Amino acid sequence: MSRQIRFGLFLLGTGSHISGWRLPGAIDGFEDISEITAICQEAERGLFDLIFMGDNLNADPAAHPSYCSRLEPLTMLSAVAMNTRHVGLGATASTTYGDPWTLARGFASLDHISGGRAAWNSVTTSNPQAAANFGTTHPDHARRYEMSGEFIEVVKKLWGAWDEGALVKDPESGTYFDAGKIHAVDHEGPFFKVKGPVNISRPPQGRPLILQAGGSEPGQELAAKHADVVFTVTQDRGEAAEFYAGLKARLQKNGRRESDLVILPGVMPVVGHTEAEARAKLARLMSFVDDETALGMLSERFNTDLRGHNLDGPIPDLGKNDAYHAFAKAMLSKAKRENMTLRDLYSLVAAARGHWVLCGSAEQVADTLQEWFESGAADGFNVMPGWFMDGFTDFIDLVLPILQERGLYKTAYAEGTLRDKLGLPA
Numbered sequence: 001m002s003r004q005i006r007f008g009l010f011l012l013g014t015g016s017h018i019s020g021w022r023l024p025g026a027i028d029g030f031e032d033i034s035e036i037t038a039i040c041q042e043a044e045r046g047l048f049d050l051i052f053m054g055d056n057l058n059a060d061p062a063a064h065p066s067y068c069s070r071l072e073p074l075t076m077l078s079a080v081a082m083n084t085r086h087v088g089l090g091a092t093a094s095t096t097y098g099d100p101w102t103l104a105r106g107f108a109s110l111d112h113i114s115g116g117r118a119a120w121n122s123v124t125t126s127n128p129q130a131a132a133n134f135g136t137t138h139p140d141h142a143r144r145y146e147m148s149g150e151f152i153e154v155v156k157k158l159w160g161a162w163d164e165g166a167l168v169k170d171p172e173s174g175t176y177f178d179a180g181k182i183h184a185v186d187h188e189g190p191f192f193k194v195k196g197p198v199n200i201s202r203p204p205q206g207r208p209l210i211l212q213a214g215g216s217e218p219g220q221e222l223a224a225k226h227a228d229v230v231f232t233v234t235q236d237r238g239e240a241a242e243f244y245a246g247l248k249a250r251l252q253k254n255g256r257r258e259s260d261l262v263i264l265p266g267v268m269p270v271v272g273h274t275e276a277e278a279r280a281k282l283a284r285l286m287s288f289v290d291d292e293t294a295l296g297m298l299s300e301r302f303n304t305d306l307r308g309h310n311l312d313g314p315i316p317d318l319g320k321n322d323a324y325h326a327f328a329k330a331m332l333s334k335a336k337r338e339n340m341t342l343r344d345l346y347s348l349v350a351a352a353r354g355h356w357v358l359c360g361s362a363e364q365v366a367d368t369l370q371e372w373f374e375s376g377a378a379d380g381f382n383v384m385p386g387w388f389m390d391g392f393t394d395f396i397d398l399v400l401p402i403l404q405e406r407g408l409y410k411t412a413y414a415e416g417t418l419r420d421k422l423g424l425p426a
């Protein structure tokens with residue numbers, strides 16, 4: 001079979017657009033499990049490979065609404081697992097604020113509950129506000145990545161601590177476990193000390209998938225070593241292709257093949273039957289954006305307070321960004337290319353938090369995705385609907401059939417675990 005486009009859904013109940021919830025009829029929250037389940041079932045109707053649930057460890061009413069009020073990801077996806085059958089379930093958890101034992105156990109649980117569909121989006125937590133909730137100070141970018149490398153190693157060891165066949169359950173002999181197949185991990189490193197094992201048997205996938213989204217130098221090194229799927233932030237096909245080739249080349253160093261890692265740039269599609277209809281939808285969305293909210297989000301992304309600056313003037317010097325290297329690079333490079341004002345830049349963040357917005361007729365959207373896919377810029381896309389439900393349904397009903405007709409997208413799910421479906425090595 002020819003190479004197929006992969007689709008992940010970046011799930012935020014109020015939509016990726018900062019004001020998506022204000023459209024009449026749109027879902028306006030991220031805590032109602034029946035609404036969330038309906039979105040996930042819609043993703044399954046669209047044969048999506050993966051649902052991705054982000055997370056943050058602070059509550060800031062000035063941030064995106066779905067960042068400040070949301071369900072805890074593992075809890076939420078355990079509920080979703082009971083009402084879906086095929087779609088992968090990716091939950092975010094931090095390697096800076098958390099511990100490997102609890103995390104390994106939680107994701108092994110989700111993998112058992114979902115029949116082999118769990119994925120861990122491993123994040124270093126960029127927002128310094130989190131530190132105050134854990135009685136500590138925020139480590140700098142380099143240190144967060146050092147911690148992350150060790151954290152992931154420990155989690156993988158813990159997932160591997162139970163061999164296949166360790167659960168015997170033989171009523172005749174009264175043997176429940178084969179203790180010889182359950183191993184301590186005895187990890188002692190600079191950041192973590194964990195004896196192991198975990199009190200849950202080997203996950204159905206062997207180990208749940210690891211997702212990663214940091215695009216800085218240490219972020220890419222980490223991905224090349226550990227990640228199965230990488231989410232990227234990009235505003236330009238050339239830059240995306242450069243990143244794609246660079247990251248795939250790094251895999252070799254770690255004894256991995258190019259096909260062992262799936263790269264999904266983020267995209268917010270705004271689709272209409274005609275380009276004019278799509279543009280009108282986006283303009284309507286943007287009309288809801290107010291300066292204060294958008295500048296709040298922009299300040300968070302650049303870790304610099306931008307409130308009070310002249311919106312129609314040039315973009316001020318944003319200094320060194322210790323929070324989001326890849327976001328800053330993608331946004332500032334577009335800003336420079338297009339000679340943007342601060343207002344243009346905040347519109348970019350308001351629309352999809354710095355991700356690429358693709359607005360057009362279904363044909364135009366399908367053509368562009370195909371072009372990216374076939375020119376070595378992507379293995380698929382992390383789709384970020386601006387609002388639910390029709391901001392998502394339009395994509396499923398109008399764009400996916402075109403890609404299916406062109407033989408670029410599957411027409412049914414394959415059987416097996418998420419790992420099997422994505423063709424990733426055991």
Ligand SMILES: Cc1cc2nc3c(=O)[nH]c(=O)nc-3n(C[C@H](O)[C@H](O)[C@H](O)COP(=O)(O)O)c2cc1C
Pocket residue numbers: 053054055056092122123124125126127212213214215216217218219220231232233266323324325326327382
């Ligand atoms: C698509 C995407 C999703 C992300 N989701 C989360 C998230 O849910 N929680 C989080 O703390 N960081 C999230 N991040 C941030 C990254 O994990 C990473 O910390 C950030 O991009 C900074 O990394 P860098 O400096 O290596 O680019 C996400 C990034 C991207 C591109």
